[in-house]
Amino acid sequence: MSNENKMAPAQIIKVLVGIIVFVVVAIYLLAKLATSGFDVNAEVMTKEAVAARLKPVGDSVAGDPPGSRTGEGIYKALCASCHAAGLAGSPKFGDAAAWAPRIAKGEATLFTHAIGGFNAMPARGGGADLTDDEVKRAVVYMANNGGAKFAEPAAGAAAGASAPAGAVAAADPAVVGKKVYDAACVACHAAGVAGAPKFGDKAAWAPRIAKGEDALVASGIKGLNAMPPKGTFAGPDAEFKAAVQYMVNAAK
Structure with a gap:
C-alpha cells in the first residue's frame, strides 16, 4: 500500500474527535426534542395541587337550592x-x-x-x-380560617322554605344536566372519543335514543364499553340522569 493512502495519526485523531462531537450533539438534540413541551412549573406540581386535580368530578352540582x-x-x-x-x-x-x-x-x-x-x-x-x-x-x-373573624351571611336566607333541597334544579336537564355534562361528560362526548356518541350528532345518538331513556341512564350509571360508571361523575344518580337528558335533547 502506498504512503499516499495511509492516514497520519493526527488525521485519525481529528476524525475520531469529529465523530465523538457529532454523537454528543446528536444525543443532546434528541434529548431536547424528547423533553420539549414538558416544562413543569413547580407551583402546579406540589402535593396539594396534584391532589386537587385528581379529585373525583364533583359530588353534586345542585345539592342545595x-x-x-x-x-x-x-x-x-x-x-x-x-x-x-x-x-x-x-x-x-x-x-x-x-x-x-x-x-x-x-x-x-x-x-x-x-x-x-x-x-x-x-x-x-x-x-x-x-x-x-x-x-x-x-x-x-x-x-x-386564615385568622379573620368576619360574620358569615346566613345560609338559606335566599332559598324558598317550601322547596325541598335540590328539588327544582336537580330535575332540570338544561341547568343541572348541562353542569354535569360540562364537568364530566364533555371530555369524551364533545369529540366522540372512544366510541362515545358526539354531542349533538343525531345520527350517532338515534340508535341509543331508540333504546329508551331508562336503558340509557342505566347503562351510563353502570358504565358501558370504554365509559366508566357515570362517566367519573361522583354526584347523585338524579343529576347524572339530567346530564343524559341534556345530551339526548341536544340530539333530537
Missing part, C-alpha cells in the same frame, strides 16, 4: 381548586400570613373583589350561578 349553599361547601366544590394549593397568586387556605394583608383591607373589599373578579381570579371564582351572599360566605369561610 340557589342561595342556600354554605361557605364551606362552595369552597370545597369550587374555590379549593386554586386556594387549596395557593395557585396563581391566590392566598392558600389556612395560611394566616398570606391572608393577613387581605383581611386588613376589610370584608367589604374582599367581597367586591370576589364578586367582580380580581387579578387571576374570575368573577365569583368562576361560579356564575352563585349568589352574592354565597360568594360572601365562601370568602368569610376562607378568611376566618
Whole structure:
C-alpha cells in the first residue's frame, strides 16, 4: 500500500474527535426534542395541587337550592381548586400570613373583589350561578380560617322554605344536566372519543335514543364499553340522569 493512502495519526485523531462531537450533539438534540413541551412549573406540581386535580368530578352540582349553599361547601366544590394549593397568586387556605394583608383591607373589599373578579381570579371564582351572599360566605369561610373573624351571611336566607333541597334544579336537564355534562361528560362526548356518541350528532345518538331513556341512564350509571360508571361523575344518580337528558335533547 502506498504512503499516499495511509492516514497520519493526527488525521485519525481529528476524525475520531469529529465523530465523538457529532454523537454528543446528536444525543443532546434528541434529548431536547424528547423533553420539549414538558416544562413543569413547580407551583402546579406540589402535593396539594396534584391532589386537587385528581379529585373525583364533583359530588353534586345542585345539592342545595340557589342561595342556600354554605361557605364551606362552595369552597370545597369550587374555590379549593386554586386556594387549596395557593395557585396563581391566590392566598392558600389556612395560611394566616398570606391572608393577613387581605383581611386588613376589610370584608367589604374582599367581597367586591370576589364578586367582580380580581387579578387571576374570575368573577365569583368562576361560579356564575352563585349568589352574592354565597360568594360572601365562601370568602368569610376562607378568611376566618386564615385568622379573620368576619360574620358569615346566613345560609338559606335566599332559598324558598317550601322547596325541598335540590328539588327544582336537580330535575332540570338544561341547568343541572348541562353542569354535569360540562364537568364530566364533555371530555369524551364533545369529540366522540372512544366510541362515545358526539354531542349533538343525531345520527350517532338515534340508535341509543331508540333504546329508551331508562336503558340509557342505566347503562351510563353502570358504565358501558370504554365509559366508566357515570362517566367519573361522583354526584347523585338524579343529576347524572339530567346530564343524559341534556345530551339526548341536544340530539333530537
